[in-house]
Amino acid sequence: MSAENDKSEKTFKRRLEGRLRSLGLSWVEAGNYLKGELDTGEDRTQVFLVDTNIDQIGSYEDHDILSPICRVADLEERIKAVSVTLLELTGNQKVGHVAVVNGFLVYKADCRVDAPDDVFEVLLKTVCETADRLEKILSEGLDQH
């Protein structure tokens, strides 16, 4: 990694930390992610992970915001049975999509690197609320993530 890239990634990470702070959220570092919890109402919470790595396609830059729905191994048969439905749900959503990441079913959205703060907030909340709703449906009410 060049010194310039290293500097720009550190700057981006600090910007993300500032965004979480301004939303009154706390976080811990988990690898490349900033990990925290969001209150999703009705005594439920939802874990979020904000990727500090920038994805680049040509000159288009974004980063991932994701929230775990469940561990695949815990509900594997159920998830496989409804995979097409999850892809359909993804097609109907304005923001984000369902994916499997590191053994977890997650809800995930791409946020443009230069998106304004209010957009980051909307995306973070939408990702967490959608993941929580799917967790509730798939795990029959449990709130493990």
Place this chain on the structure above:
Amino acid sequence: MAIVSDKLKKLLEGSGLEYQASSYYLRGTLKLAGGRTQMWFIDPKTDSVGDYEDHDILSPIADLGTHRAKVEKKAFRLLEFNGKRRLGHVCVMGGMALFKADCSVDVSPEAFRSVVEEVCRVADALENSLTEGDSF
């Protein structure tokens, strides 16, 4: 006929993408390696989140009417694929498996074209792998 915003028109003109407008979508085709082609669609309706506006860029993979069993068999793998993607994701809309990415209207024409090309390349590779055809 689909109404196209000035911002989107400028992006399309600047990116050199040739397109036709239908009632709901803008549609074009890219030539890819190996003599293959791939259709793309852009929803001219803007999705807004706060001040952030983007458009859906879509490219078809498989018609579930013809290939439902193949898509069902691979659906979990497609969710895993979504987890590995840096841009865009597989979804199902209107009985069609598609690859879809959101692209802001506030990007350069070059960046916009990069996204359209990437969407087409990925959709074509998935179409080839799932259906062994080149219907789109």
